[in-house]
Amino acid sequence: MREDSIGVDISKDHLDVHRLRDGTMARFPNDAAGFTAFRRWLGRERPLRVVYEPTGAYHAAFELRFGSELPLCKVNPLQARRFAQARGTRAKTDAVDARMLAVMGAALALEPDPPLSQDRRDLKEMRVEHQALVRERTALLTRLKTLTLSLTRTRVATRLRLVERHLTEIGAAMAERIRKDQAMARTSDILCSIPGLGPRSAATILIEMPEIGTLPRKQCASLAGLAPMTRTSGRWQGQAHIQAGRKALRQALYMPALVATRFNAPLKAKYLALRARGKPAKLALTAIMRALLETANALVRANRTWTQIPP
Helix, strand or coil, rough: CCCEEEEEEEEEEEEEEEEEEHHHHHHHECCCHHHHHHHHHHHCCCCEEEECCCCCCCCCHHHHCCCCCEEEEEHHHHHHHHHHHHHHCCCCCCHHHHHHHHHHHHHHHCCCCCCHHHHHHHHHHHHHHHHHHHHHHHHHHHHHHHHCHHHHHHHHHHHHHHHHHHHHHHHHHHHHHHHHHHHHHHHHHHHHCCCCCCHHHHHHHHHHHCCCCCHHHHHHHHHHCCCCCCEEEEECCCEEECCCCHHHHHHHHHHHHHHHHHCCCCHHHHHHHHHHHHCCHHHHHHHHHHHHHHHHHHHHHHCCCCCCCCC
16 A cells, blocks of 8 residues: 555546645546546555545545545545645645645545445435425425415415425435344434434434444534534633534434423433523533434444433
């Protein structure tokens, strides 16, 4: 294996790549033929890491093609930009970005991400579609409340029924895919045993945090963006805020946390204690979201379902 990093800047039409070892640059089309040419350019020896940024829909095919073949490292675009600025690089072109990604991979000794199975890739695509349908349903319901003309109300109601049917179908497809995989089915059962977490939230945790059950407690919260970041400088004491992390995971935990403050006795007590100490409701609810995720992580690691501790 080459002790080398490859940087790949992915755009709609092209892959701009940089090999750190010798500074070689190249550009390939972002399509099947370009992927084949890129693999040929890499040669027979496997690089230590291939670093790239997520670019909406444009990196999906790249991940699918090389996810199980190359050591891929997906980095946060903001962190990559801050790294370039810290090195005094102000220019931002595709070639410069590819070089900076390769340098960042080597400087920070980035570890390759675990490859996703085809089932998890399919589930993630279905979850994104489900989320889009939920947004469309919300928009249609909002419009329906303001319409007065019979013709427009009928048309919107017809579209709403179609969206509802699609939501039911894709929800059933996700549940079936999870049940077919023994490991995911067991993890889903453990997650659903926790008061507050239902099948939809459990599916989102499975999809958005495939590492569940293998992470230390603090890292679990940090990946979800639920670990507060302290801000202090000298005598100045700023407020701690959560930031970054996996947004879809936080969104999926919001409603379960609300339910847990009513029906999960330990978390209800934690929430009430925080409120009694004068903490804002939003802060207290964020703490419950974190506790839910940490509990889920610990139970999956122990391979056991949730049980109520007697008072």
